[in-house]
Structures are given as structure tokens and as C-alpha cells.
Amino acid sequence: MEAKENDSATVVYAMQDEEEEEDSTLRLKSLCIFWFEGILVPAAGGVGILGNILCILVLQLKDLDLASSFVNLLTTLCVFDSLFIAAVNLFYTLPIHSEFYESELIPYLTPALLPLVHIVLTGSVYSVVAVAVERYWIICDPLGRGVGHHQHQSGCKFVAAIVAFSAVYNINKFFEVSVGYPIVEQEVWNDTTSQYDLVNVTKAVVAITRLRANPDYLKASIISNFVVMVILPLAILSVCHILTYRKIKENTQRHNAISSHQRRDDAMAMLFFIIIFFFVVCHSGKFVLNFYEISQVFYDEKDKKWPLWAFLLTRVNHFLLIINSSVNFFIYCFRDAKFRNALISLLALKKPFSFPLTSEATRNNNSLENATNATTETIELVAKDRKQNGSTRTTSVV
Numbered sequence: 001m002e003a004k005e006n007d008s009a010t011v012v013y014a015m016q017d018e019e020e021e022e023d024s025t026l027r028l029k030s031l032c033i034f035w036f037e038g039i040l041v042p043a044a045g046g047v048g049i050l051g052n053i054l055c056i057l058v059l060q061l062k063d064l065d066l067a068s069s070f071v072n073l074l075t076t077l078c079v080f081d082s083l084f085i086a087a088v089n090l091f092y093t094l095p096i097h098s099e100f101y102e103s104e105l106i107p108y109l110t111p112a113l114l115p116l117v118h119i120v121l122t123g124s125v126y127s128v129v130a131v132a133v134e135r136y137w138i139i140c141d142p143l144g145r146g147v148g149h150h151q152h153q154s155g156c157k158f159v160a161a162i163v164a165f166s167a168v169y170n171i172n173k174f175f176e177v178s179v180g181y182p183i184v185e186q187e188v189w190n191d192t193t194s195q196y197d198l199v200n201v202t203k204a205v206v207a208i209t210r211l212r213a214n215p216d217y218l219k220a221s222i223i224s225n226f227v228v229m230v231i232l233p234l235a236i237l238s239v240c241h242i243l244t245y246r247k248i249k250e251n252t253q254r255h256n257a258i259s260s261h262q263r264r265d266d267a268m269a270m271l272f273f274i275i276i277f278f279f280v281v282c283h284s285g286k287f288v289l290n291f292y293e294i295s296q297v298f299y300d301e302k303d304k305k306w307p308l309w310a311f312l313l314t315r316v317n318h319f320l321l322i323i324n325s326s327v328n329f330f331i332y333c334f335r336d337a338k339f340r341n342a343l344i345s346l347l348a349l350k351k352p353f354s355f356p357l358t359s360e361a362t363r364n365n366n367s368l369e370n371a372t373n374a375t376t377e378t379i380e381l382v383a384k385d386r387k388q389n390g391s392t393r394t395t396s397v398v
Helices: 002-059 068-097 099-140 147-151 156-169 171-175 215-253 260-282 284-298 308-326 328-335 337-347 359-388
Strands: 177-180 183-190 195-202 205-208
Touching (some): 156 171, 215 260
16 A cells, blocks of 8 residues: 555656656757747847848949859848848747737748748858859859859859759748648627626638648658758869869969969958858758758658757757858958948948059159159249249249
8 A cells, every 4th residue: 555655656756856857848949949049049030130231232233253153142141141130030030029910910920931931041042152153153263264264254154053943942842831720719708797708710820732741751751851952062162162162272372473363363262161151050050951851751650749959959950050140241341342342331430441552562652752743943943043034934833
């Protein structure tokens, strides 16, 4: 009898511990959602959208001495990044701060917002890939057409291919969720009884379609996402980075033998290496989650509930992706003096910064100033002498 009472007490304590653990887990999840998706994402996103708009305006100026293809691809990247920031805030941030938006609008917006998030994210990723390929194509010149030929390429084919691929690859996302109308119980105030009554109402909710619920489709979707959004971009970026870096190293050794355009292209490629570094760091959370998803597929555990660390990393990942879409403006400002000067001119803060003259240019400038001063003094002496001699003839210098 005593043993049974001890067993019962143990079960009660275990249930209490589980409930306390669930409560602490829920609190942790709520805090993570609120701070990362409710505070940090919109804060970083607001700065990012402003920075991307300034980038687009500065890139249209002719003072940067950049190839048209490079400018158009960077502009495309800014547009995709801005759209991604806006879509993430509409899909994840606004529902946290507005109960009306979450209950009344999100069910109708999700079938369009969810595909939009995937489309613009794919466009952002492959815009980075396209810039890496463009830098390799211009600097390494694999077809041997010469630098001048590449300078006149607009890159419009690249842009069209990115937009088309992003839309076509994610077109299936439009058929994964829909609006459902289940009957649910809802509390309604009754004036007669002066209390809340439970009534059955039809409520709009986000519903998973049969396509998304299909195990074979889910498996194929996870595998294709892993290949297209992880393996392929990393492989292309790695190859282009290595080949471009080798060519830049070779150009550096013969610096005086290459043109100013080639030196400018090399400088932009080095700047883009920093962008690639931030890209890999900020997408690392997504890579880990995709690795975890693909492991679940191979171990046939795709229906298993995600662990706490994966849930938390998902929220951190959203913030990191926003950082990646916001940081390029600061990289341009930090690494490229011409971009800074163009930005300052655009904002009309002050006159563009002029680079200091070299010692030879300084000597030439001083000589010119000395010659000008000597000429002026001579003219003044001649005019003074003629005035003293009563001459009315004027002296003009052309």
C-alpha cells in the first residue's frame, strides 16, 4: 500500500515538473518571438530599406566608374533585399503587434505572402550568385574578348534570368496553403444574461492543402530546397571566389601593366568578397536548419516535432536574413571612397572629398601658381609704369 502511494506521488511530481518545463519553454519561445521577430527584425529592416534606397540612387550616378552589368545586378539585389524585408515584416512582425491583423487579415494574406517571401529570398540569393559570376566573367575573361567588351554589357539577361527563375521555382508555394473556414467556439457577450456565451462561428484560418500534406511532395520539396538554396549557391560562390581571387592576385603582381578599369574591377571584386562573407555568415542559420530537415528526410523523421533549439534558431535565422539584406549599404560606404563621395554629393551634405595630390602633382601645381603670380605682378608693374608716363593705352591679357 505504501509503495503504491509512493508511486502515485512520483507520478504527480513528474507531471508537475513536465508542466513547469512546458511553461518555461513556452515563455522562452514567446520571448524569442517577441524580441527577434517583433523588435529586432523591424528595427534592422527599417534601416535596411533606407540603406537599399540610397544604394539604388547612388548606383545610378556616373561618378562610380562601374560596369553597367555590375550596377544593374547590385540594383536588382537591393530591390530583392528591400522586398524581402517588407515581406518578412508583414508576415512575421505585424501579427505580433496587432491581434486584428493576425486574426482577420493574415489568413487571407498568407496564401500570397508566403510564396512572396520565398520568391524574393531566392531572388536575393541568386542575385549574389549572379554578381559573383559577373565579377569572374569580367576579371578572368574566360573567352578572351577583352575588358572593353565586358564594360558595355548591361547585365539585363542576368536580371531577367534571376526574376524568371525565382518566380518559376517557387510557383508551387502558391498551392501549399489556402484559407480555411472551420467552425469554432467563440465567446460572445450576451446583454440579456450579462455574461459571455459560447457560440459556434465560422472563422477564417490558414489551412494546409493536400499538396503540402502529401509525404512524397514534402520529401521532394525539402530535398530540392536543400540543393537549390544551399548546395548550388555555395558551390558557385566558392568556385567563382577562388578563380577571381587568383586572377586579382595575378593582376596585383603586374599592377602597372593593367588599365584603370581593370584596377577598378579588381577593387569591386575585393569589396564583393566581403559581401559574400556576410552572406555566408547570415545564411548559416538557414543552412543548419536545411541540413536538419534533410537529415529528417533520410531518417524518415520528417513528421517529428521540431526540437526547441530548431524553433529558436528559426527565429534567430529570420533576424540574420534581415541583417544580410540590410548590411550591403554599410559595406559600400566603408570600403569604397567613390561610393561615399557620391552619397555625400547626393545628400548635399558637403562638397565631395578630393583625394590629396601626389608629390609630383603638388610640385606642378606650385609651379603653375608661381608662374601665375609672376605674370600678374608683371602686368601690374607695366600698368603702373604706363600710368606714370601718361599713357592711356590699356593692357588686356587673353
